[in-house]
Amino acid sequence: MSTFNAIGVAGSGVTVYRKWLDAVSDNIANIDNVSRTSEKAFQARYVVAQEAADGNGAQVGGVAFGSAQGILTYDPENPLADSKGYVRRPDIDLGGQMAQMMMAQRAYQANLAVVDRAKDSYTAAINLGK
Numbered sequence: 001m002s003t004f005n006a007i008g009v010a011g012s013g014v015t016v017y018r019k020w021l022d023a024v025s026d027n028i029a030n031i032d033n034v035s036r037t038s039e040k041a042f043q044a045r046y047v048v049a050q051e052a053a054d055g056n057g058a059q060v061g062g063v064a065f066g067s068a069q070g071i072l073t074y075d076p077e078n079p080l081a082d083s084k085g086y087v088r089r090p091d092i093d094l095g096g097q098m099a100q101m102m103m104a105q106r107a108y109q110a111n112l113a114v115v116d117r118a119k120d121s122y123t124a125a126i127n128l129g130k
Contacts, residue, residue: 005056006114007114007115007118007122010114011057011115012058016058016059017104017108018108019060020104023063024097024100024101027044027090027097028092030092031090033090034080034087035080036082037088038082041067043065043066043067043068044066045066048062069088069091070089070090073089075087
């Protein structure tokens, strides 16, 4: 594997994990959203990664969405509550989202480290000729 190829593969990983971090942070930011029971709940977003088209690295293949049904919660004081006192909240597990955030963050950092090491290797190779 050449240095340039290593940078490209790790760079594609950085992009995928950045998008995963974006999706997880959106999910966490909207975890307390409340909707009327007649409306959809916020749908969690999940990044679908796949092999890059050229076979070198990864790419985002799409986004999967969680349930729009959400969870009905009894909250009669909420101005969005229906006549029975229920509102709809997203079906998002904060613990699961935090675990996903830690995994994505560590993978993001690992891919950045590979890019950095490959760059250093390339710079050292150029300096050999001087």
